[in-house]
Ligand SMILES: CC(=O)N[C@H]1[C@@H](OP(=O)(O)OP(=O)(O)OC[C@H]2O[C@@H](n3ccc(=O)[nH]c3=O)[C@H](O)[C@@H]2O)O[C@H](CO)[C@@H](O)[C@@H]1O
């Protein structure tokens with residue numbers, strides 16, 4: 243969306259009611275766009291959301307010689323025929339807020355023999371190192387040079403299949419392996435892989451392109467490198483993180499939202515927790531209806547985890563609903579070490595939330611005893627009051643929006659532009675759902 247103003251004034255207290263439609267997942271679409279570099283022929287991607295992360299990747303592809311066109315809403319044509327002759331000037335200007343540039347490495351090394359990656363963006367919810375990515379690329383045979391302005395890579399002897407064991411099932415590092423191994427010489431065996439639905443959909447795309455990828459049990463993925471890949475034609479998996487966000491919004495505002503395009507299989511874990519909180523849902527062929535039960539919500543204990551666990555990106559919006567539940571809820575964040583910055587604003591609005599350095603849960607966690615506020619205790623029910631809030635990150639921003647929508651009185655929420663990284667036309671959707679707000683600027 244084109245947000246002219248970056249601030250929205252919200253009059254809270256109106257339940258969100260109505261229907262919205264999802265498009266493809268931010269966490270798949272951007273990677274699918276990168277995969278198009280690997281094809282010898284053009285690709286077509288459908289259900290592409292109009293979000294800023296997609297625009298950033300489009301800009302990067304343009305710099306690398308991939309011609310991206312769209313003659314129909316939500317459909318991208320990606321033509322990589324000119325990648326070999328592309329230059330890399332101005333790449334920094336296009337890096338924007340996204341973390342995707344690091345995933346260009348494998349495809350560019352295959353096509354050009356070198357790659358330059360600017361500093362990465364993405365939400366500041368932890369340190370977010372890229373050590374697994376660099377180590378994996380070195381294992382394939384890349385030479386990695388760190389420069390003040392970014393990272394330069396080359397592969398003078400090509401890339402060769404390898405055995406990789408990730409220390410943690412990182413989504414990005416798993417995608418790095420996939421996007422590199424499909425055209426590497428020989429077989430790659432990846433252990434400790436992430437298996438999020440968006441990764442499975444990326445595998446679907448790569449298979450359409452001609453790749454040979456086997457997904458085994460116990461987080462093992464085997465890839466047989468091939469010499470040539472073609473373009474793909476694909477409809478992206480729906481955005482389950484956006485679906486979970488609107489589901490949380492329905493609970494927090496005592497509303498009723500039909501999320502068109504949401505599907506049960508990718509949301510099983512979320513739906514179980516939603517039901518435990520007391521949220522109601524009806525699963526239909528074309529989406530899921532999420533609604534408040536009309537009675538008191540229940541507290542829950544959640545530990546975020548890699549798939550098939552409770553996704554970290556669902557946590558922030560759900561915490562707002564938990565401020566309305568009767569009793570004590572606990573959220574142990576085990577994926578990112580600093581994902582509770584957003585609760586300060588909720589506390590200012592009247593929520594009772596304490597964050598702790600201890601692991602409040604049985605899940606093995608990398609952050610215990612390391613001075614990170616990564617567990618939250620939410621006591622409710624509390625009534626939120628309107629406040630002036632500055633949005634810190636994507637999901638934290640959405641949670642601030644729904645806190646303001648559920649609060650008594652007026653809130654002024656600024657820096658909302660960041661929300662358009664991952665939520666297509668969210669202002670239009672808020673309007674469709676009957677929210678009472680004014681956009682400044
Ligand atoms: C664009 C995209 O798809 N973003 C998603 C992706 O982010 P992203 O791919 O960046 O997340 P990862 O799964 O890689 O990160 C998980 C954990 O591994 C750590 N790590 C990761 C890489 C590395 O080289 N070294 C390292 O230590 C991270 O700091 C983090 O603590 O998966 C996350 C976890 O499901 C989601 O929250 C993000 O929405």
Ligand SMILES: C=C(OP(=O)(O)O)C(=O)O
Nearest residue numbers: 341364365555636637664
């Ligand atoms: C953390 C997120 O995204 P990114 O990895 O793109 O910063 C998110 O989508 O919540």
